Amino acid sequence: MEAYIHKVHYYETDKMGIVHHSNYIRWMEEARVAYLDEAGAGFAGMEARGVLSPVIAVDCRYLRPCRFDDRIRITVRITEFRGVRLRVSYEMFNETSGELAATGSSDHCFTDSEGRLILLRKHCPDIDAALRAAVTP
Amino acid sequence: MEAYIHKVHYYETDKMGIVHHSNYIRWMEEARVAYLDEAGAGFAGMEARGVLSPVIAVDCRYLRPCRFDDRIRITVRITEFRGVRLRVSYEMFNETSGELAATGSSDHCFTDSEGRLILLRKHCPDIDAALRAAVTP
Amino acid sequence: MEAYIHKVHYYETDKMGIVHHSNYIRWMEEARVAYLDEAGAGFAGMEARGVLSPVIAVDCRYLRPCRFDDRIRITVRITEFRGVRLRVSYEMFNETSGELAATGSSDHCFTDSEGRLILLRKHCPDIDAALRAAVTP
Amino acid sequence: MEAYIHKVHYYETDKMGIVHHSNYIRWMEEARVAYLDEAGAGFAGMEARGVLSPVIAVDCRYLRPCRFDDRIRITVRITEFRGVRLRVSYEMFNETSGELAATGSSDHCFTDSEGRLILLRKHCPDIDAALRAAVTP
Numbered sequence: 001m002e003a004y005i006h007k008v009h010y011y012e013t014d015k016m017g018i019v020h021h022s023n024y025i026r027w028m029e030e031a032r033v034a035y036l037d038e039a040g041a042g043f044a045g046m047e048a049r050g051v052l053s054p055v056i057a058v059d060c061r062y063l064r065p066c067r068f069d070d071r072i073r074i075t076v077r078i079t080e081f082r083g084v085r086l087r088v089s090y091e092m093f094n095e096t097s098g099e100l101a102a103t104g105s106s107d108h109c110f111t112d113s114e115g116r117l118i119l120l121r122k123h124c125p126d127i128d129a130a131l132r133a134a135v136t137p
Numbered sequence: 138m139e140a141y142i143h144k145v146h147y148y149e150t151d152k153m154g155i156v157h158h159s160n161y162i163r164w165m166e167e168a169r170v171a172y173l174d175e176a177g178a179g180f181a182g183m184e185a186r187g188v189l190s191p192v193i194a195v196d197c198r199y200l201r202p203c204r205f206d207d208r209i210r211i212t213v214r215i216t217e218f219r220g221v222r223l224r225v226s227y228e229m230f231n232e233t234s235g236e237l238a239a240t241g242s243s244d245h246c247f248t249d250s251e252g253r254l255i256l257l258r259k260h261c262p263d264i265d266a267a268l269r270a271a272v273t274p
Numbered sequence: 275m276e277a278y279i280h281k282v283h284y285y286e287t288d289k290m291g292i293v294h295h296s297n298y299i300r301w302m303e304e305a306r307v308a309y310l311d312e313a314g315a316g317f318a319g320m321e322a323r324g325v326l327s328p329v330i331a332v333d334c335r336y337l338r339p340c341r342f343d344d345r346i347r348i349t350v351r352i353t354e355f356r357g358v359r360l361r362v363s364y365e366m367f368n369e370t371s372g373e374l375a376a377t378g379s380s381d382h383c384f385t386d387s388e389g390r391l392i393l394l395r396k397h398c399p400d401i402d403a404a405l406r407a408a409v410t411p
Numbered sequence: 412m413e414a415y416i417h418k419v420h421y422y423e424t425d426k427m428g429i430v431h432h433s434n435y436i437r438w439m440e441e442a443r444v445a446y447l448d449e450a451g452a453g454f455a456g457m458e459a460r461g462v463l464s465p466v467i468a469v470d471c472r473y474l475r476p477c478r479f480d481d482r483i484r485i486t487v488r489i490t491e492f493r494g495v496r497l498r499v500s501y502e503m504f505n506e507t508s509g510e511l512a513a514t515g516s517s518d519h520c521f522t523d524s525e526g527r528l529i530l531l532r533k534h535c536p537d538i539d540a541a542l543r544a545a546v547t548p
Binding site: 153155158159160162163166189191192193194195196197198199202252 | 290292295296297299300303326328329330331332333334335336339389
Binding site for chain 3: 009
């Protein structure tokens with residue numbers, strides 16, 4: 001699976017002259033959406049079947065700052081999924097500077113449109129299978 | 138009606154050291170929400186009755202830059218409403234620098250949850266009346 | 275010159291289920307940055323020479339809503355530049371829905387790092403020439 | 412010290428109808444800025460003396476969703492500072508729903524304008540002392 005590329009936008013910088021830290025959380029989502037799509041577990045398909053996948057935890061470690069116009073290659077891995085909680089891990093590599101910029105992870109659960117926890121295996125067995133197959137701890 | 142105050146956040150600045158221009162559009166929304174609430178035409182109430190109020194146009198003139206921690210006083214006026222299109226105008230005054238920072242306006246229509254145009258007078262006569270009463274050209 | 279493509283991110287949607295209107299202003303910047311780069315009048319080069327290009331006005335007309343994962347093709351034109359004020363115009367076409375989503379424009383001036391207006395012809399004659407050559411009213 | 416209040420903005424919601432998770436990271440910054448100001452260790456004062464305080468790590472646990480117009484009370488504590496790394500912890504309580512919405516933390520270091528790590532005690536002894544005094548593990 002190809003890595004996701006994010007080009008840094010001007011509006012993502014702050015007065016320190018570097019990317020504001022909150023944007024990395026958004027980049028993780030961009031890369032996750034693309035990754036899950038390719039893995040056969042896309043958001044759009046899930047939401048069409050009434051299944052939501054809210055974020056229950058997120059963390060990010062900032063190693064080297066990113067700057068306007070830098071090209072960031074984001075690698076996504078599913079590091080845990082046994083039916084209830086999905087854990088996704090990220091490496092954000094700055095191709096412009098040649099440095100690892102940040103690492104992070106996000107945890108997700110699956111709910112119906114009322115916010116009640118569901119077993120993905122029951123509502124979307126194909127997506128459950130795709131996620132299990134994609135786990136690389 | 139009291140003016141709305143927005144304190145500039147660090148994450149709203151960009152690498153020029155000033156507020157990124159896209160944030161003023163968001164400030165206009167913040168001030169509009171507070172204003173319409175007070176005027177008896179709040180978003181929450183409308184949406185509870187299935188009425189949405191999408192933005193159909195927006196413009197902003199940037200006169201003097203705003204900086205981190207500046208205190209912005211936003212004055213809102215309804216400058217046009219005859220039943221279909223709502224026009225709201227804004228003055229954003231920077232209390233920290235003592236300068237008028239920006240002016241802007243936004244146009245809105247009213248739709249049902251399917252996106253079909255509706256007459257506010259039919260679905261929410263009280264809000265229609267409140268908006269008409271608030272017009273100050 | 276190729277059009278700029280923006281894929282709609284999840285975090286750009288709002289509770290109406292459509293893209294929040296403030297994001298179109300950011301898309302215009304994304305497309306402008308790419309366009310000016312190709313035209314030989316890129317931000318990075320200008321800022322390296324101490325020249326900033328703040329936005330002095332912006333407007334946008336929203337014609338049809340954009341949704342998560344839609345593919346937006348943004349066409350950029352320089353519609354006015356005679357040495358002081360740069361006007362850029364945008365068409366945002368939703369390739370997913372096959373509809374024109376929005377049109378907009380932005381006005382820019384050129385300043386030194388202290389915010390003083392400058393004549394681009396004096397400080398960056400090459401960029402001044404590139405912009406003049408790119409005007410298509 | 413008073414807790415920081417954040418009123419949820421419409422533009423902070425996403426198509427799930429709840430606040431997008433990236434915004435909590437921004438709320439933490441808003442509350443941190445206000446807290447450090449009151450504690451005599453404000454950003455503005457530090458930056459005026461050439462000292463930056465980049466974020467080196469952040470995490471957030473999302474317990475209950477927040478919605479448009481909810482009133483969020485954010486409590487800030489400095490949980491660690493022994494001269495180099497500052498750790499700040501946050502509780503985000505939703506006053507509208509009466510539920511704890513999220514908890515989080517952020518780690519910071521201190522650098523000069525070139526990005527080199529500095530000892531706060533040397534450059535800003537007053538801020539160093541204020542931070543040490545504020546630690547409540």
